[in-house]
Amino acid sequence: MRNLDKKLDEKEIQSLANAGLDISEKERIASFLQSDDEILISKTLNPGVEILPIEEALEKYPWSSKFYGKSFQILEKDFPKDTKGGYFIWVKKGVHTYFPIQACLFLKKRKFFQKVHNLIIAEEGAKVYIITGCTVSYASQEPHHLGISEFFAKKGAYINFTMIHSWKEDTMVEPESIAILEEGATFLSNYICLHPVRKVSMYPTAVLLGSNSKARFTSLLLASRDSFQDIGSRVIFRAPQTSAEVISRGVSTGGKIIARGHLKAESPQVKAHLECRGLLLSSQGVIHAIPELETNYQDVDISHEAAIGKISKDEIEYLASRGLSREEATGVIIRGFMDTEILSLPQVLKKEIDNLTDQTVKKGF
């Protein structure tokens, strides 16, 4: 990433790395980086993958405007039109990528309100991994991020989307994302938010329009003091033989987590499960699980389980008897609870995400 150091200082580049950005680009097939409303990087190494700033894409590929806002129309929802920037990712028919595409949204200026609109299209039979890191400069103040993301997975396409949020105490964040799946398509979303944030609220939704399509949402959440995370995942089933899984793990060390989940079967022959587990480590913290199941068809198999607990004295003392201090024992249990195995990570990202999670959890305790 040549010339990046002209725009960002070392500490800022490090925050980007901590949000999953591979500065070396060795293990990324395409990269996009936007700081506030300025596009710093947008390039691809694979002719099968197009990556562009959204405004440029709408001009270069007029057909793409048909997709702009389409997912919101499908849900009969409105969306903010005053966005500036965002990325366009287009994976051409049948193209499979091994290394992920990376996209980073960075907040730098004081009180800047970043509003972006992203559009991701995977053509028939394409298979793609995307990692997106959203983070802020240490120098920013009261930044605000609103990110709209629309995903279109066409027939048999596969989109694996990992999002790492790495904010700070004064950040307000409102992502809005909708994934539209055609027949046989797969959408896997992995969400990780372990750093403080003033408020993040989101309810990403997958709409399974085609039969045999499936969605999986997983989230690892850590809410420290004064952080508020209102995180949900919704799957709407509009075709038979569709399935989904929503799994979240939330730890509160003093912050508030609302873990929502909504499975809405608007078709028969749907199979889906919602699981939410919470670990409350402080009397200041709050975890509120709100799982919802909804259908008017008899022939569906949808279920949920939710459990909130604390770390028991017995667990801590057991580990202490093996020589781990209280802090170490707590750390190990939390790290274990924040099990990256529940995520649908590609092999290439697994180690990176594991290390990031290790570091964050260690720092927190």
Place this chain on the structure above:
Amino acid sequence: MPEYVLQVKNLTVQANQKVILKDINLDIEKNSTVILFGPNGSGKSALIKTIVGISGYKIVKGDIFFEGKSIKDLPIHERARLGIGIMFQHSPKVRGVRLEQIAHFLTSQEEKIKSLASQLHLDKIFHRELNFDFSGGEMKRSELFQIILQQPKLLLLDEPESGVDLENISLMGSILDSFLKEQKPASLIITHTGYILDYIQATTGWVMIDGAIHCIGHPREIFETIRKFGYERYRKCL
């Protein structure tokens, strides 16, 4: 002068505001294997847990010395780091922590972990969260596995053979025996069934009744007497 690993002096302990150990005195010499007998509820587990430092056992009188130093005010993990290891009778489920992780905390000798895990047939539970869906036998083998990796100077074994089938008792017995012979730690073992006596060379037997040590003798003889006559005979011994 014999070298003592553990010395318990005039120890009186309360749990739930009730005295459960009364004025206990005992010494465990280096490289000795002591068997603690006693009826249910006599305070055997309480003694072991007090030595380890488990909460809920309040020392109201007396002291515990490990290698000559008082440990009664040390937290559990510091006692463990000094060289006290416990094999729990009932170990809790530890959500999110896998047996393999604990193993790596206890030692960095990868080869040793591998070979001991395979000797103890732990492959099935090695990557599982601790004590989740472990059978009775698996739980005990996992405990033995951990304590051997920990290499303590004092082993406290709370009914190592309860809930274990005969085949596994023999496996665990021989592994424990070779550990005791090679590493020469001191050990204090609670047993009800006495099966473990067939595999290790115990040096001393104690009988605990109602929170006090009543008799000291040869472990095999004590065990035979208990089998024939029950614990009543040992009430007089004091």
